[in-house]
Amino acid sequence: MKDALQLREAVYAVFLSEDTERLYPHDAFQCVHKVAKQARARQVLSETDAGYRWLPLLTEPADLAGLFAEAAAELIMRRYDRRLIRECKGDNCGWLFLDTSKSGRRIWCSEATCGTHERVKRFRKSESKRLAGLTVEHNAAQLEKCIRGALNSCEPTTC
Ligand SMILES: [Zn+2]
Numbered sequence: 083m084k085d086a087l088q089l090r091e092a093v094y095a096v097f098l099s100e101d102t103e104r105l106y107p108h109d110a111f112q113c114v115h116k117v118a119k120q121a122r123a124r125q126v127l128s129e130t131d132a133g134y135r136w137l138p139l140l141t142e143p144a145d146l147a148g149l150f151a152e153a154a155a156e157l158i159m160r161r162y163d164r165r166l167i168r169e170c171k172g173d174n175c176g177w178l179f180l181d182t183s184k185s186g187r188r189i190w191c192s193e194a195t196c197g198t199h200e201r202v203k204r205f206r207k208s209e210s211k212r213l214a215g216l217t218v219e220h221n222a223a224q225l226e227k228c229i230r231g232a233l234n235s236c237e238p239t240t241c
Pocket residue numbers: 170171172175176177190191192196
């Protein structure tokens with residue numbers, strides 16, 4: 083379990099470095115490399131519908147970590163043939179994603195979650211500013227109306 087957590091942290095560190103366009107952190111990269119290499123050594127040459135293929139051997143819990151490391155290694159090998167992996171810019175999210183959007187400017191892991199939260203947050207902020215402005219303007223307009231009314235009638239008025 084400890085090894086699986088270490089691998090998870092290493093994979094996260096490796097791909098997080100792409101968000102800032104840095105080189106992969108050495109220790110994290112070595113961890114992914116080591117586990118992927120061990121998994122490759124356990125592959126079995128097997129006949130499939132698509133012909134003979136190297137397939138993973140899944141007999142121990144550690145083999146699942148090997149699959150994860152191999153998938154990470156595949157992404158690492160395609161680094162220069164794909165867009166960089168990005169970190170979601172949503173509050174308290176931290177998810178990593180591969181931007182497959184047309185524009186390549188995606189900033190949230192999901193439009194439905196972090197994207198919506200961010201837009202709601204922005205809307206509430208702008209709305210509270212607008213309402214604060216309206217209150218001051220509204221009070222000023224109301225005061226002006228009372229003063230004009232008082233001056234025109236020359237009688238005491240209530241606002
Ligand atoms: Zn997110």
